[in-house]
Amino acid sequence: MTATEVPFAFSSSGLTLRGLLHRPDRPRDLGVLFLHGWSGNRLGPHRLFVHQARRLAAMGVFSLRFDFRGRGESEGETFSTSLEDMVTDTLCGLEAFQRETGLRRIVLVGICSGCKVAIGAAAQRPDLAGLALWSAEAMGPLRAPTQSVRKTLWALRAYARKLATLETWTKILTGRVQTRFVRKALMTDERPTLNEIRREAAWLDAFRSFQSPVLFVYGGNDPDTAAAARAYAAFCTRHGLMWEMHEIPEANHSFYSLRWSGEVMDRTERWIGLRVIRSDGESP
């Protein structure tokens, strides 16, 4: 960490949200606001946001990583936070970030549910300089009706593979298998409510006219990738969005390896250099 990484707090709906601001030594007029997943925090999985923010600082890009309400160090109730709340937090974070730094151009980088939040925020802030969406889940009407079934099948296949190991049988025979979690993995119905679908549909509706570049990065071994990538590709093509997509062949949902996370960061930096910085007439 350089001396220019400082704790940064802002308010959203009367709650104090905590984060860390990365100030580059030779700054450009560009910042990245990181949006973590549903149960994550401002570090991102395996400190991915920390590493990405430090690398971006070397390119002259500011970053703000923060904890949504009810997550990490931020105030708020853990179990009553909604995606809508997270969008509100993002909009407040954007204002605070720009007020603090004076930046005009901000890119949102989200992972998993953070991607839905990014699209929800972009629907209200069309002036954003771009979105980088890592493992974006399909949302609203883009969500395939078979998504829950596919996840259950994936979990069933995973448990079937586990049954092939001696360790699993030792656990079963000694009563150490936590059936509650197995049942939850197989039976949890992840279908959104009608209200959630309507809200996400409204976000997508506004997002159709988003003018700035969008990058999708997926892991090839994420069970959601094929359907989500197909749905977003069709959506972006149909509405003429400026988009590109990259798949890391063997990676899982949260890019849990040094090689995969390195590739996510390389791709994102290259995209920021080419599509965001150069397109604005600056040298990357």
Added chain:
Amino acid sequence: MPETSVVFESGGRRLVGLLQTPFEGAVRERWLFAYPLFEERKSSQRVLVTMGRALAASGRAVLLFDYRGCGDSEGDFEAFSLPHWQADLQTAADWLAARFPHARPGILGLRLGATLAWREAARPEKPFDRVVLWSPVVNGQAYLVAELRRKVMKEMLTFGAGQSRRDDLVRKLQAGESVDFDGYAVSSSLFHDLAEWDSTPPFPSVPPEGAIIGLTPQARPDPALVRWAEAWQQAEGRCTLQFVAEPPFWSLIGLVPCTALIRTTRFWITGETG
């Protein structure tokens, strides 16, 4: 509760933390919290922050911070190992003592953080009066081997077959190479330091007062923790051993309230049922 983000130096690196304090009144005790490592830090953060808020509401000050190379703090994970992180705990304890010199010192840790906390508390200088250990890691090498086994298992679930073999990973570490563990580069020196942690360190002549709280699915006693508590009592230290039925929240992706764990710990520390 009033909460402040803090930054302090340890070993030439800037460490980032959160200080939680009571709204009013004198601070009766100052508690240092020791995070676990790897993704366990991410999964346990909210539970530890909530625990800290419960203690701050009872007149305690709590400091949570990231060791060097971890979380928000400066440095790369691969460059550091257990002695560095133990030194960070000492620095953090001194930092907290300078702010609340009249408060009684305590330390609480989870998993490997609990083991680090215990080693710190067992120093002859006796820097802490009270210690709480949540599911401490008893054997460092067994812990790392189990984590590597989990890595191989995850690969099986992802690819249908393991990409690496546990024995090969151990051989690499023994040969001085680093191993990619879920996006963290585990260094050979961390592996060797963990291997030396084969048991709990010797008890000081007057051990601190402490509680070992084990989390198991059916609150079933863990024999290793029972032995640890017996050794503590034989060393004439006051030690409470409790098992709480809670999921291993440090290794779960979703959020878990851990109400029973927080209630049990708060009662042991404050005597309040709250």
